[in-house]
Amino acid sequence: xxxxxxxxxxxxxxxxxxxxxxxxxxxxxxxxxxxxxxxxxxxxxxxxxxxxxxxxxxxxxxxxxxxxxxxxxxxxxxxxxxxxxxxxxxxxxxxxxxxxxxxxxxxxxxxxxxxxxxxxxxx
Numbered sequence: 001x002x003x004x005x006x007x008x009x010x011x012x013x014x015x016x017x018x019x020x021x022x023x024x025x026x027x028x029x030x031x032x033x034x035x036x037x038x039x040x041x042x043x044x045x046x047x048x049x050x051x052x053x054x055x056x057x058x059x060x061x062x063x064x065x066x067x068x069x070x071x072x073x074x075x076x077x078x079x080x081x082x083x084x085x086x087x088x089x090x091x092x093x094x095x096x097x098x099x100x101x102x103x104x105x106x107x108x109x110x111x112x113x114x115x116x117x118x119x120x121x122x123x
Contacts, residue, residue, distance in 0.1 A: 002026045002112040006096050009117030012086055020081040022096030022114060030054060030074040033103045035110055036081045038092035047105035049081065086121045093118050
């Protein structure tokens with residue numbers, strides 16, 4: 001079993017930057033791919049970004065490409081989502097997730113989920 005705990009969400013202004021963290025425990029972190037998803041009120045959970053276990057491969061949704069950066073520090077069992085040029089449309093609960101096997105952008109591809117952290121971007 002893997003436990004994931006997100007942190008770093010808060011209220012920010014449009015154009016600000018924010019970094020989310022996701023700390024894992026319970027399994028060798030480097031063996032897991034990691035992803036970030038978000039869910040706005042009244043909407044389905046959507047894919048944001050993912051990174052391979054070793055950190056060599058990343059993939060982003062078009063809505064955040066060029067503004068968000070996913071990374072990880074396996075020595076600290078922690079993943080990150082650096083968010084720049086934030087927009088009000090980025091307002092959502094952000095979840096980190098981890099996958100044992102082959103991954104895709106679908107929520108069903110991920111085996112473990114955190115509880116989420118709220119990011120609110122005011123205009």
